Amino acid sequence: MALTSWKVFNFFDVSEVKPADSECASLFNSPELSSICSGSDNIFLGSSDGQVRILSSAFKVVRTFHAHHSGSITHIKQIDRTSLLITVSEDLSNEPVLKVWALDKPDKKTGGPKCLSSLNVSNGRKQFPISALATLDNVSQLAVGFANGSVTVIRGDLINDRGAKQRTVFESEEPITGVEFREGPTTTLYLATTGRILTLTISGRGQGQPAKNLDDNGCGLGCMTVDSESGDVLVARDDAIYFYGVNGRGPSYAYEGPKQLVSTFGDLVALVTQPRTDAASKTSILRKFVGSGADDRYRSSTFALLDTDLKYVAHTETLTSQIRTLFAEWGDFFLLTLDGKLFRYHEKSLNQKLEILYQRDLYVLAINLAQKVGVDTSQRNVILRRYGDYLHKKGDYDTAMQQYLKAIDNTEPSQVIRKFLDAQRINNLIEYLEELHEHDKATVDHTTLLLNCYAKLKDTDKLETFIKSGTNFDLETAIAMCRQGGYYDQAVFLSKKHGEHDRVVDILIEDSQKYDEVIDYIHRHEPEVAYPNLMRYARVLLEHCPDQTTQLFIEYYTGQYRLKKDTPVAATQAASGGATSAVQNLASFIPLPYRQATVTPSPATQDNQPLSLSTEEAAAAAKADPPREYKVPRPRTAFSSFVDHPDQFIVFLEACLDKAEMDEPDRIDLHTTLFEICLDIAGNKTGQEKQKWETKAKTLIDDQDISMDASNVLLLSHLSDFGDGTVLVREQQGLRFDIFRSYASVGDTASVIKALRKYGPEEPQLYPAALAYFTSSPKALQEAGDELDIVLKRIDEDGLMAPLQVIQTLSTNAVATMGMVKKYLRETIERERKEISNNRRLIESYRGETDAKRKEMDELGTKPAVFQTRRCSACGGSLDLPTVHFLCKHSFHQRCLNHVGDTDVECPKCAPTNNNIRAFRKAQEDSADRHDMFQDTLQRSRDKFGTISEFFGRGVMAAPPLE
Numbered sequence: 036m037a038l039t040s041w042k043v044f045n046f047f048d049v050s051e052v053k054p055a056d057s058e059c060a061s062l063f064n065s066p067e068l069s070s071i072c073s074g075s076d077n078i079f080l081g082s083s084d085g086q087v088r089i090l091s092s093a094f095k096v097v098r099t100f101h102a103h104h105s106g107s108i109t110h111i112k113q114i115d116r117t118s119l120l121i122t123v124s125e126d127l128s129n130e131p132v133l134k135v136w137a138l139d140k141p142d143k144k145t146g147g148p149k150c151l152s153s154l155n156v157s158n159g160r161k162q163f164p165i166s167a168l169a170t171l172d173n174v175s176q177l178a179v180g181f182a183n184g185s186v187t188v189i190r191g192d193l194i195n196d197r198g199a200k201q202r203t204v205f206e207s208e209e210p211i212t213g214v215e216f217r218e219g220p221t222t223t224l225y226l227a228t229t230g231r232i233l234t235l236t237i238s239g240r241g242q243g244q245p246a247k248n249l250d251d252n253g254c255g256l257g258c259m260t261v262d263s264e265s266g267d268v269l270v271a272r273d274d275a276i277y278f279y280g281v282n283g284r285g286p287s288y289a290y291e292g293p294k295q296l297v298s299t300f301g302d303l304v305a306l307v308t309q310p311r312t313d314a315a316s317k318t319s320i321l322r323k324f325v326g327s328g329a330d331d332r333y334r335s336s337t338f339a340l341l342d343t344d345l346k347y348v349a350h351t352e353t354l355t356s357q358i359r360t361l362f363a364e365w366g367d368f369f370l371l372t373l374d375g376k377l378f379r380y381h382e383k384s385l386n387q388k389l390e391i392l393y394q395r396d397l398y399v400l401a402i403n404l405a406q407k408v409g410v411d412t413s414q415r416n417v418i419l420r421r422y423g424d425y426l427h428k429k430g431d432y433d434t435a436m437q438q439y440l441k442a443i444d445n446t447e448p449s450q451v452i453r454k455f456l457d458a459q460r461i462n463n464l465i466e467y468l469e470e471l472h473e474h475d476k477a478t479v480d481h482t483t484l485l486l487n488c489y490a491k492l493k494d495t496d497k498l499e500t501f502i503k504s505g506t507n508f509d510l511e512t513a514i515a516m517c518r519q520g521g522y523y524d525q526a527v528f529l530s531k532k533h534g535e536h537d538r539v540v541d542i543l544i545e546d547s548q549k550y551d552e553v554i555d556y557i558h559r560h561e562p563e564v565a566y567p568n569l570m571r572y573a574r575v576l577l578e579h580c581p582d583q584t585t586q587l588f589i590e591y592y593t594g595q596y597r598l599k600k601d602t603p604v605a606a607t608q609a610a611s612g613g614a615t616s617a618v619q620n621l622a623s624f625i626p627l628p629y630r631q632a633t634v635t636p637s638p639a640t641q642d643n644q645p646l647s648l649s650t651e652e653a654a655a656a657a658k659a660d661p662p663r664e665y666k667v668p669r670p671r672t673a674f675s676s677f678v679d680h681p682d683q684f685i686v687f688l689e690a691c692l693d694k695a696e697m698d699e700p701d702r703i704d705l706h707t708t709l710f711e712i713c714l715d716i717a718g719n720k721t722g723q724e725k726q727k728w729e730t731k732a733k734t735l736i737d738d739q740d741i742s743m744d745a746s747n748v749l750l751l752s753h754l755s756d757f758g759d760g761t762v763l764v765r766e767q768q769g770l771r772f773d774i775f776r777s778y779a780s781v782g783d784t785a786s787v788i789k790a791l792r793k794y795g796p797e798e799p800q801l802y803p804a805a806l807a808y809f810t811s812s813p814k815a816l817q818e819a820g821d822e823l824d825i826v827l828k829r830i831d832e833d834g835l836m837a838p839l840q841v842i843q844t845l846s847t848n849a850v851a852t853m854g855m856v857k858k859y860l861r862e863t864i865e866r867e868r869k870e871i872s873n874n875r876r877l878i879e880s881y882r883g884e885t886d887a888k889r890k891e892m893d894e895l896g897t898k899p900a901v902f903q904t905r906r907c908s909a910c911g912g913s914l915d916l917p918t919v920h921f922l923c924k925h926s927f928h929q930r931c932l933n934h935v936g937d938t939d940v941e942c943p944k945c946a947p948t949n950n951n952i953r954a955f956r957k958a959q960e961d962s963a964d965r966h967d968m969f970q971d972t973l974q975r976s977r978d979k980f981g982t983i984s985e986f987f988g989r990g991v992m993a994a995p996p997l998e
Contacts, residue, residue, distance in 0.1 A: 042397065046388050047340065047350040052369070052377040054094035062088065062096075064375025071371065073364035074113030081108030085124055089138075092365050100147030103132060110168045119174060119194070120148070127162050130155040135174060135193045152196040158185060159203060166256060167214040171222070176237065178204075178224055180211030186226060188237055204235060205246055213259030217266050223281060225268045227259040232270060232279060249279055257296045264302060271297040271306060276343070288343055295336060298361040300368045302407075303349055304341040307358045338370060340380070345403050350380065385410065389418065398422035416442035420450075427454055436463045440470045448481065461488055469501065479512045486516035498522060502529050514538060523547045536560060540568045550579040554587060558599040562665035566591065573676030577683060585683040588676070589690040594667045671704045681712050688712070779808045784818035791826075802829050803836050803844070810845050827859045838863045895922055907931055908944055921945075 054060045062068060062080055070081035077097075078090040085103035088096050102108060106126035113120050118139035125131045133156050140149040156165070158181050167180035177189040184207035191199025209228035217223045221239030225232070232250040236242050250270075258271040268279045271294035278285035296307040336358045339351040356372040363369065368380040383391075385408055392401040401418050423438035432455070439451045448471055455464040468485035471477040477485075489498040502513065502525055510533055517526035523546045530538040536556075543553045554576060557565045569576075569587060576584040590596045670691050677684035688709040692702070717728035779787050791805050805826050809819040830836050836844070838860070845856060902920040906913060909931035917929040921942040932940060941949065962968065969986050976982040 041341075041347050042395075042400065043348040043351055044388070044391055045350060046383050046391070047368075047380045048383060049350075049352065050379050050381070052094060052379050056095050059090060059094050059096055062090075063371060063377050069107045069109055070111040071360050071362065072111045072113050073362040073369070074115040075117070076365065077113070078362070078364060079111050079113055079120060081111040081122060083107035087111065087120070087122060098138075098148075100145070102134060102136070105129070106132065110165060112168060112170060114170070114172055114174065117172075119151075121168075121170060121174070121177075123156070123165060123168060123179075125164055127164070130157060131165055131179075132156070133177070133179075133189070137194075152193040152199070154189070154193075154199055154201075156189070157187060157201050157203070158183070161185070166211050167227075167259075169214040169216050169224075171216055171218065176216070176222065178214040178216065178237075180214045180226070182210045184209050184211060184228065186211055186214060186224075186235075188224070204237060205233070207231075209253065210256075212254055212256045213270075215259065215261040215268050217261070217268070217281070219266075219281070225259075225261075225279065227254050227270065229253045229255070232268075232284075234279075234281070249283055250277070255294060258294045260297050260299055262299055269297060269299065269304060276304065276306070276341075278343075286343070288341075288346075292337070296358060296361055298363075300340065300363050302342065302344060304343055305361050305368065306339045306341060307361070308337045308339070309357075310335060310337075340368070344407060345400060347400060349382075393421065396425060398425055413445045416445050420446055423451075432460055432463050436466055439467060443467075443470055443474055443476065448476065448478075452481075452484070461492065464488060465492075465497070472501075477509070479509045482509045482512040483516055486513060486520065490516070490520040490522075495522070498525060502532075510535070514542075518542060518546055536564050537568060537571075540572060544572055544575055550576055551583070554580055554583045555599065558587060560598070562591070562596055562663050565596070566668070570672070570676065573673070574678065577676065577680045581680060581683050585686055588673055588687050592667060592670055592673060592687070592691055593694045594665075595662050596665065597662050669704075670701050671708075674708060681716055685709065685712055779804070784808075784815050788819065788822050791822075799829075799833055799835050802826050802833075803840075806830065806836075806841070807844050807847070811848055824858075827856065831859060831863060838867075902926055 065082070067082040067084060068080060069083045072079050076092060078094075080088045080090065081102070082088070085101055085106065085108060087100055087102045087108065089098040091097045102122045103124035106124035106129070108122050109125045109131075110123035111121070118137055120136040120138055121133065122136065123131055123133050132153060134153045135151045136148045137151050138148045141147065142149045156179050161181075161183055163181045163183040163185075165179055166182045168177070170177040174193050175190065177193075179187045179189070181187070184205075185203050186205040187201050188204045189199050189201050191197065193199055204224070205226055207228055209230045211226065212229055213225075213227035215225045217225060221236050221241060224235045224237050226235060226246060227233075230251070230253040231248055232253060233246040233248050235246040236244060252272060254270045254272055260269050261267070262269055262278070266280075267285060270277045270279065273293050274291060275287045275289045276297075277287045290306070290308075292308040292310075294306065294308055296305075298305040336354045336356070337351065338354060338358060340349040341347075342349055354370075354372060356374045356376070359371045359373050361368070361370055367382075370378045370380065372378075385405070388404060389401050392398070392404070398418065398421060402415070402422065405415050405418055419438045419442035423435045423442070426432075426435035426438065436455070439446065448467075451467055452464065455461075455467065465485065465488045468477065468481055468488070471481050472485070485501070486498070489495075489501070498517075502517075510529065514526045514529050514535075517523070517529065523542055526542050527539055527547070530536075530542060539556060540553055543549045543556065553572065557568050569584075569591065573584065573588070670688075673687065674684075677687060688705050691697075692705050692709070697705075713728045713731050717725050720728060787805065787808055791801050806823070809815055809823050809826065827841070830841065841856070841859070900920075900922055902924070904914070904920075904924065904926040906926075907928045908925040909927050912928070914926055914928065918926060919929050919932055919940065920926045923942050923945050925942050925944050927943070932943070972986070973979060973982050
């Protein structure tokens with residue numbers, strides 16, 4: 036690429052350096068100035084009288100010392116970032132002298148810097164001037180090129196002056212115009228003559244081999260330098276600029292014109308050219324070697340700074356005088372002319388450069404420049420945005436969008452979106468919104484806008500690609516927009532992918548109305564996920580899929596919930612041709628276990644028969660999987676779900692009742708609810724159907740293993756007008772009197788008689804109640820018939836009522852007549868009379884016995900007793916002394932009593948009877964204080980008065996003895 040096609044800019048500010056010190060100002064214009072170099076924040080000037088002057092950044096001489104006593108300092112070099120300075124003086128009558136100085140070490144004798152080493156540079160005793168000098172940074176090797184074509188390499192410890200060896204490594208008939216080192220695994224020396232470019236390995240592998248020819252064209256003096264960043268050697272010829280690496284020549288840039296000097300400044304190439312002359316002059320060897328200084332016709336020079344990477348000219352100008360040397364220091368580039376003028380070239384800041392490029396709409400170059408200098412992302416994005424704005428104004432919307440996409444990280448999205456809201460730019464807008472989601476910078480509004488764009492274009496494929504791509508976006512918004520746009524399958528896919536199980540069920544029910552899929556989806560998840568969704572939509576699912584939903588309820592509430600799994604089935608037909616939509620393939624992107632696996636068997640062949648499982652085998656396989664462990668909820672939590680679905684509710688209740696382990700309160704709830712449902716269904720049926728459900732309800736009550744709250748059953752039976760239920764419950768609760776009263780309250784005489792016959796033997800108090808009911812109304816009395824006599828007879832036999840109470844009961848309503856109770860009264864009076872007569876006889880008998888006992892007691896206490904018994908009451912033998920006689924008329928031998936010396940002796944014959952009497956008396960005394968026993972006996976007794984009399988005789992009501 037020719038340099039003439041490169042863009043030219045003014046990236047440098049040029050100013051002439053005019054030192055305030057007149058002495059310093061005269062140095063640059065002095066004819067004694069023979070060499071110049073820079074380094075370590077100083078400028079070093081070598082003069083023809085052997086002196087070295089050091090200038091500071093203020094261009095003041097800070098130090099002067101006499102380096103050589105003879106000859107002119109033709110070459111001077113400072114090792115950057117060190118205090119080392121190398122000077123070479125030449126006197127054609129003697130060999131050149133090379134010295135190494137330590138600027139930081141003063142010499143005690145002279146006060147100047149210390150000379151570390153000094154040596155004469157050998158050129159085979161040939162007196163030719165030095166044309167080029169190069170050194171390694173550690174000064175371990177130096178290369179000196181001579182005008183006669185020879186190159187001498189100096190090796191050794193020049194810093195510590197431990198000796199150095201010189202060897203001529205190259206000789207040529209052509210003058211040496213440049214030498215440069217390149218360090219690496221091997222140390223390579225680049226040589227330039229007026230006719231060739233060569234490399235020579237001076238250390239490492241390949242050392243000692245002849246110089247390798249890189250190019251058959253050489254260069255002029257000062258037209259060879261090294262690029263410090265890449266290590267490549269740069270050569271400037273009249274036709275172009277060439278780069279040389281280890282392996283040979285690299286890129287070149289055509290630039291016509293005689294070259295005078297070449298140097299580098301950072302990543303820029305500094306080039307000095309002269310106006311073109313005739314061909315004879317250009318091919319002159321003398322001109323190539325000594326440049327154009329000998330020709331007075333070259334009065335002007337062109338100076339340019341080139342960026343070979345980005346291919347532009349950073350600065351160019353034409354000077355009226357020729358250029359003596361180039362050097363860089365303090366971050367600036369300096370140019371010294373032959374007439375002693377020193378120019379400073381200060382590089383403009385990056386922002387200034389960018390503004391120049393913006394003014395010329397060179398945004399691509401601005402981007403490349405910013406990238407080359409390594410600006411941060413935010414600054415680079417500013418350039419990209421400006422480039423995008425420029426392209427947008429030109430109407431190149433696609434390329435503009437590419438720039439906006441590159442600058443998306445720190446660009447306000449609204450600035451770009453507003454530019455592409457036109458319907459014709461919707462594809463560009465989609466592209467930008469997609470990239471926002473990729474970079475996780477999208478907001479809810481961005482997601483909404485993107486999905487609206489998809490919907491407007493009806494681009495289902497892009498919509499599916501977007502939701503399948505895993506791009507970061509607001510899930511809530513994406514799902515909402517898919518639902519609004521009718522893309523229900525995509526909404527379901529997103530919800531499944533992100534584990535939004537509740538939302539999946541909601542979409543399938545509210546939008547897609549795929550109720551079978553809902554049940555299948557719920558059945559494939561863990562209990563903690565399945566249960567909330569099942570309860571939330573139970574009524575809807577029971578409305579549309581009653582059997583499947585009921586079965587799912589039964590499994591969950593009986594603790595038998597298992598995850599539904601697929602079973603492989605045989606392929607009944609070959610896969611049909613045609614591509615299925617991407618929506619149908621969404622399930623393949625759902626991670627297990629959140630999707631239903633689809634088994635696609637290969638076509639059946641002789642060696643590959645499809646597998647199929649029968650329904651029984653599939654059921655057995657499902658049962659082999661153990662139920663999940665979870666806390667089974669109480670059955671009553673599901674009751675509200677079965678409203679308006681009584682048939683399914685009964686199936687659910689009965690299935691729950693079949694569960695072996697269940698808490699008693701839950702079992703009561705289930706039985707009570709089942710009883711209520713049966714009554715509710717029976718209330719809506721007629722005929723045999725009604726009887727069927729009532730019979731089922733009665734079965735629930737009759738079953739002794741079924742426990743229900745009696746009050747609930749009574750309430751439900753009453754509300755449903757189910758009399759049999761009320762009766763059965765009251766029977767189980769022992770509320771027979773309530774059953775009787777319920778019949779009597781409605782005037783059902785037949786039921787009253789039936790209840791009386793059924794419950795009367797166990798509940799005697801029903802007979803007085805029946806008597807009151809029968810005589811409550813003429814109708815009841817007529818319907819009772821002969822049952823009245825049976826009731827009166829039973830009351831009389833069991834003593835349930837006193838005759839006076841019977842008379843009072845019969846006379847309450849003036850319904851019964853004396854003729855109806857004449858027989859009862861006659862029998863009662865006769866019985867009472869007999870009882871009175873018997874009681875009187877007993878009283879007379881008891882009185883007689885009492886009087887006889889009292890008389891006998893008096894006689895024993897007042898009259899002597901006569902004992903006429905002649906035989907012992909114990910042994911039956913004749914009585915002989917000593918004899919013991921008792922007042923009870925029994926006599927004993929003293930020896931037969933077995934009591935010796937006892938004064939309190941009791942008759943052995945009467946002792947058992949007396950003991951019984953004493954025990955009985957003691958029991959009476961003990962029971963006198965047990966009033967609870969008295970009250971209990973009185974409550975259970977039919978003859979209350981007789982019981983009171985009996986306990987009165989036992990002394991219960993006697994006054995306690997005084998202390």
